[in-house]
Amino acid sequence: MKSNNKKKGMELFINIFPFISLIVVFVGFALLSGGRTLDITNCRKIFEQSFTLLLVAGAAVFLLSQNCLDMSVGAVIGMTGVVAALVSKINIPLAFAAALGVGVLIGLINGILHGVLGINAMIATLAMSFILRGLLLIVCKSGTVGIAVKMYDLDQVGLKMAVCVVFLVGAWLFFQFHSYGKQCRAVGAGETAAVQSGIHIAFIKIISYVFMGAAAGIAGFFTVIRTGAAMYNTGNMAEFDILIALILGGMPINGGADSKFRSAVIGVLILGILNNGMVLLGLDTYPQLITKGIIFILVLAMTFTIRNKINRDKKMA
Amino acid sequence: MNKKISNSIVVVMVPIALYLFFLILRPKSFGKINTIYIIFTQSFITCMIAWGMQYLAKMGEFDLALGAEMILDSIIAALLSTRFGFLGMIAGCLLSALICGILKGVLYRVMKIPIMILTIALIYLLGSFGGLITNSAALTISYEYTFLGRAPGNVIVFLLTGILMYFLANKSVYGSNVNAVAGAPGISRNNGISVEKTKIRSLLLSSMFAGIAAIVQLSHGSGVTPSVGLDSIQNIMQPMMSVFIGFVMAQYVNVVFSIFVGSILMSIISNGITALNWSSAIYNIVVGAILLLIMAYMNVAKVYSKKHEEKMSAIANMKEMNMSNV
């Protein structure tokens, strides 16, 4: 039975590894910055800076657990941001509804393109992001679209904290306990077998892309509140930040049964602390990027090789 | 033999039709030979990168670090050109491409991470390494080193690369291995083809092709600025689109030629839009829309033809049954 507790040891390591990285990053920066990162206002700032990424990463867990990707998240945040800015001149709640609606619509299109027409998820969403970036350039004539001044007072931390907690807890409940979440993971673990267990694959995929679009819509709305205006490069590269955050949070790369919702929360926090800490230490742009690259590769190597070993053991055992 | 010719005519008709579309809209500026010449030369760089990418893309892998790599190659080339002149530039570019390719191959072999995820991490490393060397200042090369960026230099480089690509893709053992692994990795492995070695060679090749393209790009623009973060992915969007369009047309004609036609298409659209003075945002929309349409058409056609085939054999069964009953 030796191989059994070896396997258990590795599984335990894989589960707690994201927590270790979070603690290491948190403590590391606290020491290096002489306690400045622990300052309340700074922590509030870290939360505010990673608020929108938390939303979209949460929704992305559903997609990645089905081994699907959405390369258009950044463009959707940009587009919904512009829509929110334009409509906010009329009235704010309508602006929120418009942003959500546009996000859901684009999500639906993505879902149909991949779920029904069967186009490869990456290519379909990459093309969609190309189209959306083009539309964005036209809508704001490659400049900025300002938001109504009244919208600024929406920018309190309390509101954001509430929205974030409600969204994350809701998503966690759905992912962990609802049959929809379980079906997502089953699709990721084995699509053909999932079909024969009565899972309507196209339906699950469309729902997940719509949910992703909705999250991007909300993120777009709050991004615009934070920056005061939507620009043609708003939300740029959000899809890659999501991917990095989820992997830092310990999410298996091709989804499946091991996917955990918490990897979104932990991953985004690690990324938030990292970005904030490096600026705090006055690191230049390029050293920052190199550090991010090194950490990403190390975490990747660690989790991927060990997870492979566990799976291989499972097959062989 | 005529089947091959009729196929290639069909494929060539697509860019011609698109060209005529813009010609009708803007006869004055689009009718000149010069425009056609520019359409061709502007497609060279995209096509060379696309050629390099097609091996990995065929096996379902995406190398997103090529953009950052090309910028790094150009930076090293510009730095070396100041001290060692033209040869220094060429050597610098190709050497840097080689090292990046080897680095990717080793990392993939050691860590066995999916290539797309690995290359995203490498964008940060390679991109920022370029920034560190020049401490984020722009570099330029002096005019006498730039003859590869204009006729006849770029045409010669392009043709040589095309010939190399043709032999590599169709005539070499490596090329047939790539097709086999792309078709069925399992069967290829059983027949002694190492899937991993093929992928590592493809990583190296995509870097080398990108290195050659970087030389022409540096000579054409004469300047390079270090990239920040993941922005360099934008630079390889156009080649990626040409690869996908090329794969669609590869059923009718050789993949090397179909990818070239794909990059010509992109070049016609971008020049057409400049001629009409529309904002180049339209370029993004048009290219994205074309790609979606083609991919949707391809998938639906595949599903439909399978259903049709089944329908046909079912009808045949029915006829047979009626005959035997009657």
Add this chain to the structure above:
Amino acid sequence: MKRKSVKLLTSLLVTASILVGMVGCGSKTESADAGSQSAAGETEESSQPAEPEEGDTQKEADAGTTDKIKLGLTIYSTTDATAGPVVNNMQTACDGMGAELVIATDEQNPEKEITNIENLIANGCQAVFCLPYADDSIPRIAKICEDSEVYFGFYWYDLSNEETHDVCYASEYFLGNIYEDDVWSAYTAMKTLNEAGASHIGMFGLPTGRTTTTKRDNGIAQACEEFGMEILVEDRVNTNTSDDAASSVESMVSAYPDLDGIVIAGMTQTCLPGVIQSLQNLGLTEKVKVSCIDFNENQTEYFEKNSVNGVIGGHFTGGAWLAVLAVNKLQGTPLVDEPVSIKDEFIVLQSADDAKNYDAHLYQELPYTAEEYAQMSKKINEAFTYEDLLEIVGSYSIQDVMTRHNVK
């Protein structure tokens, strides 16, 4: 036993890599080392509960102790030909006046800009300076700085928009903004093209929606009416790499055969090499005249090959003036009580030796030495007044620098 050791090894590896990544990268700007030294010094001080008014204790404390004033700057790049001089000038001003400068880059993205401002404040900066990429982000920036009681100011930015002007001037933490007459700069660029005989112009421009862009577009429009020139085609997007710019010029020239001039009203840094290269390839260097706003590393060489007819730029001292205002304010000896808007002067280069002089006296070594900046701090030279500052700003030109540095 092997399994246990491997696990231990991997977690150690992770900790080591992250710490090495932080310190090892050895960021070259001294602020980081200063950060870690002062971090040691500061730990006891900030260990008591860090309430929000930490900023005030900072202010009284520094009047007495040797603690340096800390200024924060967010800019799109630290060392390229346009942004580099701004950073160097500001850095020298800070050194001269005994202040510390922390820099963050924001890749021209409003989200990143706001994140940088927040992080600079968290880093202990008492004044933060930026170039707002959208007029509408100004109320946001003002609010953040007021909440943390940190002074703020803008460089390269004209507060002409009524709404944002009132928001800033209403805030007691707004130091002021340094702006350039962008209408005049674009107008002059077009005038140089007209004098060189060009009338059908292709334009490379900044993204719309920013006051700088609108002012430069107005300058160009004004010049078009006055000199009967016409903008045939404009490109505001293919401007990030020289190769894109070169292809864009090729397409422009082939689509509009009668095009005989190109004005680059922004992003010269990346577009100029591409434009000149493609014109030279097409043999159109004589036919198509080129003028641009913002300087470039090899403008001297371009002038010698007369492939460029006029370059307007040199407006790099905005950051330094803001530093002067901030240091005086923070040292309790403000030059002026309410916020100010100072117009910065451009330098026009039209020949190779203009470029040579600029390069020698204003780029290799800076227009104002550390001592000259020191004189602008009231603590060092009480007699210094706001009017003297305006007078220095007004007289900024190559000639003035050469005479001051008594070059023959």
Add this chain to the structure above:
Amino acid sequence: MEHEVLLDIQHVSKSFGLTQALKDVSFQVKQGEIRGIIGENGSGKSTISNIIAGIYGKDEGVIRLNGKELRAATAVEAEAEGIALIVQEIGTIGDISVASNIFLGNEKRFVSKGFINHREMNREAKKALEMIGVSSIAPEDRTDRYNLEERKMIEIAKAFYTHPRLMIVDETANALSSHGRGILYAAIEEVKKYGGTVLFITHDLEELIKICDSVTILRDGVYIDTCYGSDMRINELKVKMVGREMSDHYYRSDVEGSMGEQVVMRVENVFTSMLKNVSLELHEGEILGLGGLSDCGMHELGRLMFGLDQPYAGKVTCTGTDQGLKSPVQAIKRGIGYVSKNRDTEAVILQDSVKNNVCLCSLDKISKLGFASPVQENRFADQWIQKLKVKVNNRGEYVASLSGGNKQKVVLAKWLGRGSRILIFDCPTRGIDIGVKEAIYHLMEELKEQGHAILLISEELPELIGMSDRILIMKDGKIVCETMRGPEITESLLIKEMI
């Protein structure tokens, strides 16, 4: 004349995870001999052929070829030793040309000046195809232009072209039409003529007697016996193959078939590419057996009745509605459960826990408004794991780590947990050890008494005869005969119908 031993297999064992595919197998094959290898599904005949051909490694034991130890790790190395293998599944790649398939892995032969000379290669491929009498296939075409049989011809040409010392044919015949089989047998004769040896793996006894000089029998991974020449008699071989006396206590004890009146499911005049005008009725409380060769269309009918495929003409309906079945989701709602033949890829999710597999399709039953607490899930899973006696340490373990029999129990637990009244079993006992087989048969009996309707699709005639109330035999997509359960039904009677 006394041929010296070509192939000597000594104490070879191989296991995949917990299942022991081969246990201490030893036998010799002489030079120039055509040796058959037979055994039921899961007896290890494909495993031994793949080990000889270098596709799988062996756990223990030694294999000597011509006295020299054979250590081939890939098919190319095996080829160098003169061994060629025709695999059971598809062995050619659709996207590349026929010639590239034939010379897959050793394109180096045609490399001149660093590049492949395609003309040379196509000519050689044409020659290889002509060698086995096939001229309708053009070497430069893409392989997926040809149907299954033609692609098998390409594989035969590829194997035969290298003039192997040892050619292994792994259950290829059943996918071929009579014309195709003629070509295969001719090729085997050719190999024998030039002194080569052939290992012919099949489970079709008639074909075996016709072709082979001798036959080795394997049962459940254990070597039983080798018979030569005249003493290869079918029923003796079958007894050795099956081994267990056809004792009744193994299958159902009652002699008379019985079924409820209520028709639970009806298939009316269904036409698809494989099925020709198939109609049948499934009654409550009945085990309907469906038999035939593996390509007779019975598997396709099973998929059809679960809504996985749609018929071109005709209808598949359940009682209560005359609407055809649209999708598996609908089928499950109407109480149909389907146990697929390919267990690892379709019937069960390997990389998921036993608990998830069991609860997956009953989530709507367990949960309220979609939400199900882990406690409810665990209780449901434990209940069914215990009822089906699945051997697993804890419910969180991955199904991949279970034995074949236990995996099948998980699938049954899934459908019984769902409460499906109609169960479609497609080769339920394929590759399963005897103990679990017996448990499954008893379970089927219990389900029949409780009024469940069971459609038993099986390639093993003893199982059909032993378990079914009514047996339908299919051939070439048509139902050719229907018999009720009774003592007079024998295997040979059914085999006559099948072939």
